[in-house]
Amino acid sequence: MPPIRDAVVVGAGPNGLTAAVELARRGMSVELFEAHASVGGGASTEELTLPGFRHDTCSAVHPTGAGSPAFRDMPLAEHGLEWLHPPLPLANPFPDGSSAVLAHSVAETAASLGPRDAGTYRRLVAPFLDRWDELAADFLGFGSALNGRLPQSPLLLARFGLQGLRPVSWLNHRFRDEQARALFGGLAGHVIAPLGSLATAAPALVFALAAHAYGWPVPRGGSQAISDALAGYFRALGGTVHTGTEVKRLDELPPARAYIFDTSPTALARIAGLGDAYARYRYGGSVFKIDYALDGPVPWTSEDARRAGTVHVGPTAGAMDRALRDASVEGRAPERPFLITAQPSLVDSTRAPEGKHVFWAYGHVPNGWEGDLTDAVERQLERFAPGFRDRVLARATAGPPQLAARNANYVGGDIACGSAAGLQLMIRPKLARVPYATAHPAVYLCSSATPPGPGVHGMAGHHAARAAWRRLRSR
Numbered sequence: 240m241p242p243i244r245d246a247v248v249v250g251a252g253p254n255g256l257t258a259a260v261e262l263a264r265r266g267m268s269v270e271l272f273e274a275h276a277s278v279g280g281g282a283s284t285e286e287l288t289l290p291g292f293r294h295d296t297c298s299a300v301h302p303t304g305a306g307s308p309a310f311r312d313m314p315l316a317e318h319g320l321e322w323l324h325p326p327l328p329l330a331n332p333f334p335d336g337s338s339a340v341l342a343h344s345v346a347e348t349a350a351s352l353g354p355r356d357a358g359t360y361r362r363l364v365a366p367f368l369d370r371w372d373e374l375a376a377d378f379l380g381f382g383s384a385l386n387g388r389l390p391q392s393p394l395l396l397a398r399f400g401l402q403g404l405r406p407v408s409w410l411n412h413r414f415r416d417e418q419a420r421a422l423f424g425g426l427a428g429h430v431i432a433p434l435g436s437l438a439t440a441a442p443a444l445v446f447a448l449a450a451h452a453y454g455w456p457v458p459r460g461g462s463q464a465i466s467d468a469l470a471g472y473f474r475a476l477g478g479t480v481h482t483g484t485e486v487k488r489l490d491e492l493p494p495a496r497a498y499i500f501d502t503s504p505t506a507l508a509r510i511a512g513l514g515d516a517y518a519r520y521r522y523g524g525s526v527f528k529i530d531y532a533l534d535g536p537v538p539w540t541s542e543d544a545r546r547a548g549t550v551h552v553g554p555t556a557g558a559m560d561r562a563l564r565d566a567s568v569e570g571r572a573p574e575r576p577f578l579i580t581a582q583p584s585l586v587d588s589t590r591a592p593e594g595k596h597v598f599w600a601y602g603h604v605p606n607g608w609e610g611d612l613t614d615a616v617e618r619q620l621e622r623f624a625p626g627f628r629d630r631v632l633a634r635a636t637a638g639p640p641q642l643a644a645r646n647a648n649y650v651g652g653d654i655a656c657g658s659a660a661g662l663q664l665m666i667r668p669k670l671a672r673v674p675y676a677t678a679h680p681a682v683y684l685c686s687s688a689t690p691p692g693p694g695v696h697g698m699a700g701h702h703a704a705r706a707a708w709r710r711l712r713s714r
């Protein structure tokens with residue numbers, strides 16, 4: 240008889256890796272199984288275009304990673320993780336070359352929004368400034384409340400909830416000019432829902448506060464460095480990683496006291512025989528992503544965009560709303576997509592040969608969409624960076640089918656592993672006291688389909704491991 244492990248984890252994305260680490264550091268024997276040839280899931284880096292150009296296949300910039308309570312509690316720097324900060328976290332350029340920016344400093348951010356909105360911005364963020372750690376413990380740590388821990392700062396959380404549970408379009412009514420509205424619209428747009436959707440103000444505020452607390456950094460070497468550091472720490476704790484192993488049935492796995500799945504709820508139901516337990520879980524819109532190898536930096540007209548790690552190309556809140564509505568509600572690809580772009584090689588010379596750059600851009604499209612958005616994306620880029628096309632050495636495109644083929648968690652190309660619009664941002668995969676637990680007493684879910692949702696922060700893995708550990712300890 241093979242020995243019984245304490246825990247088996249399926250899927251080596253940031254949440255699976257974090258869950259594995261959390262259990263191994265409590266002295267448990269843990270094995271991890273990953274379908275792909277390497278660990279990382281949505282935090283992976285590959286040469287997708289030309290030799291020497293290292294592209295992030297999914298996540299590139301990490302507002303919630305640098306300030307994640309789970310990551311900050313691990314010695315990831317000792318395992319090679321180094322955060323690099325672009326001069327500006329984010330720029331939102333306009334056609335006249337001006338831009339709204341999200342800077343590390345509140346003053347610089349407020350100044351970019353113009354005199355009529357600078358004070359409103361300051362008043363909006365003031366109650367939460369210098370309190371990121373408390374807010375992150377409660378907001379990103381939402382799952383700990385479900386795990387029986389009371390919020391650390393209930394008043395702060397309630398104050399945040401009063402703003403955050405509303406649509407970002409409501410928040411935008413406070414601003415008088417387009418700069419601030421576009422800035423907040425773009426931040427909320429990461430959720431892939433129209434700006435009038437419930438609770439879209441929450442991610443917008445979290446992203447803004449993260450910039451003022453820990454910045455929006457990129458890891459040296461690409462997002463793979465986060466995954467490699469987590470895997471390195473896991474191995475140092477005695478854990479075992481098996482790659483190239485797609486798990487199809489629970490009884491294929493070695494005997495264990497707990498099984499933790501970094502998969503979609505649908506896949507978990509299939510693998511663990513949970514029937515239609517998650518039949519009401521909704522998958523959302525997708526993206527069309529292009530990775531570029533460039534002959535030089537992106538020739539943005541806006542000076543600020545040339546210094547920013549992330550550039551949002553809308554340019555206005557209204558245009559963003561139209562593009563997001565097309566993709567997530569109307570079921571069509573937008574004519575003028577709202578682009579989220581990242582330029583990590585501005586601060587990381589390991590990513591491309593000398594003088595060259597990697598650049599990543601995506602626009603939103605409906606779930607399962609099979610078309611090609613390349614021309615619409617590049618026409619939009621040319622409006623704000625004339626001559627962009629002349630700098631392209633090579634491009635690798637991925638729409639919903641390719642994204643889903645890369646990672647089984649992106650059902651229909653949904654990069655959030657389940658729509659994060661409305662109440663499903665927090666209540667996922669379904670309403671339950673412990674959302675990580677399932678009908679099977681030894682089986683847990685830890686992917687971004689559980690609170691606090693998408694992003695590379697490992698917090699869902701952290702909470703799921705804690706739920707499993709509490710049950711194992713009580714036996």
Ligand SMILES: Cc1cc2nc3c(=O)[nH]c(=O)nc-3n(C[C@H](O)[C@H](O)[C@H](O)COP(=O)(O)OP(=O)(O)OC[C@H]3O[C@@H](n4cnc5c(N)ncnc54)[C@H](O)[C@@H]3O)c2cc1C
Nearest residue numbers: 250252253254274280281297298299300486686687694695
């Ligand atoms: C294009 C794109 C851009 C993004 N940009 C950012 C960004 O800039 N910043 C940010 O913070 N987030 C970003 N994200 C989101 C982020 O990548 C995800 O939210 C995050 O990776 C989710 O982590 P996870 O561990 O829950 O799942 P994943 O990272 O998806 O990992 C799941 C892992 O499980 C494996 N797996 C699934 N099923 C099985 C099975 N049956 N057997 C074995 N293994 C299995 C998969 O192969 C995968 O490795 C982006 C995502 C995409 C797609």
